[in-house]
Amino acid sequence: MVIEWRPNRNSSLSLHQQIVDWMKQQITSGEWPVATKLPSQRSLADSFGVNRSTIITAIDELIADGLLETKVGSGTFVSNNTWNVLAASKQPDWRKYVRNGLHEPNIQTIQDINLHEADTAMIRLGTGELSPSLLPVKKIEQTLQSTAFDAYSLGYSEPKGDKRLRQSISDHLKEKGVNVSPGSLMIVSGGLQALQLIAVGLLPKGSLILHESPSYLNSVHPFQSAGMHLAGLSKQGRGTIPNQIKRINRKRKASLLYTVPTFNNPTNATWTKEERLDLLSICKKEQIPIIEDDVYSDLWLEKEPPPPLKSFDADGLVLHIGSMSKTLSPGLRIGWIAGPMPVIERLADIKMQMDYGSSALSQHLVATWLSQGLYSKHLDWLRRELLARRDFTLALLNQYFEGIAKWQTPQGGFYIWVELGKPIVNPTLFKLAIKEHLLINPGYIYEPNNHTHLRLSYSYASEDQLAYGIQTLSNIIRRLI
Amino acid sequence: MVIEWRPNRNSSLSLHQQIVDWMKQQITSGEWPVATKLPSQRSLADSFGVNRSTIITAIDELIADGLLETKVGSGTFVSNNTWNVLAASKQPDWRKYVRNGLHEPNIQTIQDINLHEADTAMIRLGTGELSPSLLPVKKIEQTLQSTAFDAYSLGYSEPKGDKRLRQSISDHLKEKGVNVSPGSLMIVSGGLQALQLIAVGLLPKGSLILHESPSYLNSVHPFQSAGMHLAGLSKQGRGTIPNQIKRINRKRKASLLYTVPTFNNPTNATWTKEERLDLLSICKKEQIPIIEDDVYSDLWLEKEPPPPLKSFDADGLVLHIGSMSKTLSPGLRIGWIAGPMPVIERLADIKMQMDYGSSALSQHLVATWLSQGLYSKHLDWLRRELLARRDFTLALLNQYFEGIAKWQTPQGGFYIWVELGKPIVNPTLFKLAIKEHLLINPGYIYEPNNHTHLRLSYSYASEDQLAYGIQTLSNIIRRLI
Structure with missing residues (x-):
């Protein structure tokens, strides 16, 4: 309460x-x-x-x-x-x-994170969000100051969302090699709503969804609450991913495969081009459509990642999800789904029954940012800022976490997936951190039995907070080991 | 397509x-x-x-x-x-x-309406929405021009939504005699999302929902898609509403009662104060919580309606839903739910899993409009405009529908519930109207076997369109009779 x-x-x-x-x-x-x-x-x-x-x-x-x-x-x-x-x-x-009620509650640790995030005294070491200092607030205000609305755009939107915005997104996707017409695109209120619509719109109860483990899907419940089952694939698992897919699909037909192929949440892993082509090929053979959650790919730091799965998809196999939440501002609540037209029209019909469309103000703003090049200018700046934050955070980890943990250098996105030497990542550690005003994202949010990993983020906390927070966290951990 | x-x-x-x-x-x-x-x-x-x-x-x-x-x-x-x-x-x-997929599709007529609404050549005689000419576009632009954001407000919002907005809504509700603290309020993306959250958040599958028939709930499917059953209550039915509630609840325990007590959609009926107190008393005795869908009550025309059910509720029996969609602009996608705090916190937790909150731009704008008195000034103007539209439309009905239909004079809201003398309101009539570029809302959307009623709306079409549309519609109907 x-x-x-x-x-x-x-x-x-x-x-x-x-x-x-x-x-x-x-x-x-x-x-x-x-x-x-x-x-x-x-x-x-x-x-x-x-x-x-x-x-x-x-x-x-x-x-x-x-x-x-x-x-x-x-x-x-x-x-x-x-x-x-x-x-x-x-x-x-x-x-x-x-x-x-039918819908699963958030797991307790996530409810606690949501609550404590409202407390400005907390240092948020795991938050998957841009720091307020990285949001282009002044530029957004400037855009709003020169905004003129067509009265029609303030009415209920058409089922797929604002046409001008869909055109801008179609153009934006072309730059990534993805060719989808505006009619095969729909606007959603963020990536999570996209998953919600797919869960209730395309699957009978009890369907099997494959996903990479650890997975963002364990930290939210759009599929589980609709009565679907999840099966994890693991790069550390028995056999290659394609072999795991074949093995599972032989026992029980999978309905969809969910993946974050670029700057994964939480691991920050990125599939190579070859891995992408292999995945498409096996999913095509096994007739398992793919949900490509591509909300981080604009946030590369030093070099562009391989093109999205959707860019190689000549068979309408991939539902492609994008969003402005990780790059421009989560408060806008604007994302999209691209896919075969009958699927998009079905999902748009359900969205009309769920919330009658997304905010017209937000759609208008994003269309302006995309079409006037403001978005890509903002990305140039943002990448430099995130790169500096990444290096700053890696230096802190080298200083305070050496000998007690391992990690990879992130090539983009927000996250460092830190592996501790001892399995001490449990609710007790989470609560000890809270006592020190540190908010962390423990591995067990993303993989129920994972007690060795933490998702750290270099995108949210300030440099001072990162310095103090990572040092303090390492003290807590060293006491527990 | x-x-x-x-x-x-x-x-x-x-x-x-x-x-x-x-x-x-x-x-x-x-x-x-x-x-x-x-x-x-x-x-x-x-x-x-x-x-x-x-x-x-x-x-x-x-x-x-x-x-x-x-x-x-x-x-x-x-x-x-x-x-x-x-x-x-x-x-x-x-x-x-x-x-x-699990979620029910919209019925075909509603899918057709949603599609044809994108066609500007259509005259929309049934649309439950303010005409573009009634949206305060210039004033909204002015507000945006003087908008300064706190960067925090562009991040993900806290589960219940922007605190400043919740405070303004709490103040706004006080003027209607409803006392709820901001902590017992949550922001939603319109009234329909409120129903969606209640459906998946508070009820086991197969629960029974009572509602007035004809009903808005037959035209959308938040409860049906979650596996709930509906039972209709009717003022024209056997016995009083309280007796119908008792009778049904004796056979099978009802979980909730849904009502639009003020300027009902689609009938425009309004419960008297005595009827409201009776309903509360019977629902309290039978232990059936009430969903009060109160999205039209600000739109009274000549005199204020009785206070909301929630204003008489000393037992936490009523979940009260409000919205800016019918009064300020549907494109904002801002509404709210007020109710007991544990219920609100459960629903807010689910909203965090569905779309991570509503648009920060929209929340900011509505908070400004409520707290600076812009909203109530707008309502004063809007009521005069709607009154003139109502009278204009009634005059047209008197001229063209006399002898073939009956209707009541609306006291507020948007709708005239027109009863034809013959049961000709079927998909054929709907399609004949489309051929003449008229979009109508047939009674069977709101009550499956209703082939005698039309929901006309005086809020959307222009005077010219209303004049041409109502005359043309009467010609079509006279040909069918």
């Missing part, structure tokens, strides 16, 4: 009384239904900016009133007897609803 | 050759997979801006090449033998994927 209220220090009411009144109101209004668990006393004291003793007095009073109850060892809860206290109140059992 | 390409009249290649080359490329690249159905010759001629004879020549050539085939009575298709023709081509069977 996130508390955003604070007592008013200038009020004539005591802090303790204001807290009692506010909590009573949360309970009686149904905002805190029966059995809601309150944050810890320490955390409430922090949120309210008061002493812990004030919290204890307030809670004791509400317990005496019968509104709260304490269960030894597990915390303070909104009382089950509330209905005795509040005349005529009879609340629905929302707990049951929250528990019974 | 939507064709967005046109041959180049200045090219040295003949039109026919350009068309052959382009279609070949669509097929060989996999954009048109095997068995894709081509649009009719007439429609291709329209799209390409060429004579039908040019189309026929081009298609004949591709048939001779083995790339297309004609099935008598059902049209032209990409040939199954493509793989014989294109060396080494072996395409995945995308048709199977499109057919087998």
Whole structure:
């Protein structure tokens, strides 16, 4: 539970009384239904900016009133007897609803990361996002200042999204060797929505999805929540990837293969051109369409990566996903899917039922950035900045992680996939880091049994934060080893 | 299939050759997979801006090449033998994927509406959207021109959405008598996404949802696609609504009740204060939480409607949905859900897995409009405009529909629910209207067996279009009766 209220220090009411009144109101209004668990006393004291003793007095009073109850060892809860206290109140059992929904919750560590990211005191060592200092805020403001809208563009968009934007994306993809017409492209609200649409739009329940392990797909659940099964492929695994695909597909027909072939999340591995051609060839033979998640490929540092799988695809085998979230700004929520037209039209029809299209303001801005060359100018600058950040971070790793970990030099993207010598990457390490105000992305988010890896990112934290954070993290780790 | 390409009249290649080359490329690249159905010759001629004879020549050539085939009575298709023709081509069977996905497709009439809305020659008599002339485009541009971003706001947003926006919405709701703190509010990308999140976040498969019939829920499928069942309640039905709820709930426990209590879509009915209190009381007794879809209530015309259900809710029984789509601009894709905090936090966690939050540009704009009073000024103006449109449209109905239909005078919102004397509202009428360039929303979209009603809207078409459209529609209908 996130508390955003604070007592008013200038009020004539005591802090303790204001807290009692506010909590009573949360309970009686149904905002805190029966059995809601309150944050810890320490955390409430922090949120309210008061002493812990004030919290204890307030809670004791509400317990005496019968509104709260304490269960030894597990915390303070909104009382089950509330209905005795509040005349005529009879609340629905929302707990049951929250528990019974179809969609998988995020795993606890990811929920914790999402929550703690709102805390500006945290040093975010694993965040897969550009630092605020790398977002072209002033340039975006300038574009908005010269923006003139066609009134039609502020209405509901057509199913595939703004035509001008689709044309710009089609032109942009041509530069990467990918030829798709605007009609075979649809706009989505970021890469994750693309996966969501594919999961509910193209597969019967129980379908098998192949993916590289470790995998971004273990950290989000678009396929799992729709009732699909995942099977991992591993470059470290038994046999080559093509052989693993053949072996699995013989036992049970796979419906799709998901891959991040360029600057992988989380490993930062990039498939060579030969590996790409091999993958296409085996998937064609085995009739397994490919989802190519290509949201990092614009972020190469010293030399361009091999062309996307889609550029070699003469058979309509590849659904190609791109996005502006990693390169321009995640807040825009603009991405796209390119693929065979009947597939795109099916997915666009579902998107119309899910959110009626993406933000017209965002679509307009991205179309302008692509068509006026602002995007490619921004990339030139961004690559230099990321390169400097990468080298800075590698120097820190050399200084503080030597002897306790191994890593590769990233050729692009955001991530360094750090392998520790000992299997100590577990929720305890995550929590110890939080105590030191460090937010890390542990390997087990991406591969359930992985307790040796961390996804570090050089894209988000400032140089000072990286310096302090990596040193502190190495101290924590050395204590555990 | 939507064709967005046109041959180049200045090219040295003949039109026919350009068309052959382009279609070949669509097929060989996999954009048109095997068995894709081509649009009719007439429609291709329209799209390409060429004579039908040019189309026929081009298609004949591709048939001779083995790339297309004609099935008598059902049209032209990409040939199954493509793989014989294109060396080494072996395409995945995308048709199977499109057919087998979990999510329900839109019903055909709605897919047709979505497609035809892109055609500016269409007169849209049923569109539930503000006319471009009613969108405050210039004022939105002005706001954007003075916009300064905090770089943090262009990053991924926190799970519940921008805090400043949630505070403004909380203040806005207070004016309607609804007291919810910003922490019990989450931002969504429009009201439809709110329903989507509730469907996959709070209900086990097979849950029963009660709703008023006719219902907006029959025209979209967030609950049905998640495997939920719907049961209709009707003011014209056996017994009062409370008695219908009791009767159904006795046979089978209902999980939620969905209602649009103010300026209903499609009927424009509004529940009285007494009906609202009765509904809350019965739902509380029967332990059925309520989804209050309140996206039209700001659009009252002469007097304010009764306060929202949520304003009478002391038990956390009501999930309240609001949106800027019907009042400010659908292209912004901004709405919200207010409800008990554990429910909101569950839904926010799922939203983070679906699209990582709504557009930061849109959130920023709406927060500014609400907090600076621009939104309420806009509403004052908008209400006067809609009132004039309503009266203009009613006068046309009096002139052209007298004797063949009945209707009520709308007190707000967009819709007139027109009841014809004869059950002629079927796909034939819909297609006859399309031929005359009229787009209508037939009753059967909202109630499968309803062949007597039309949802007309006075919010979208211009006065000229309304005058021509309503007269023409009455001619079509009189011919059918």
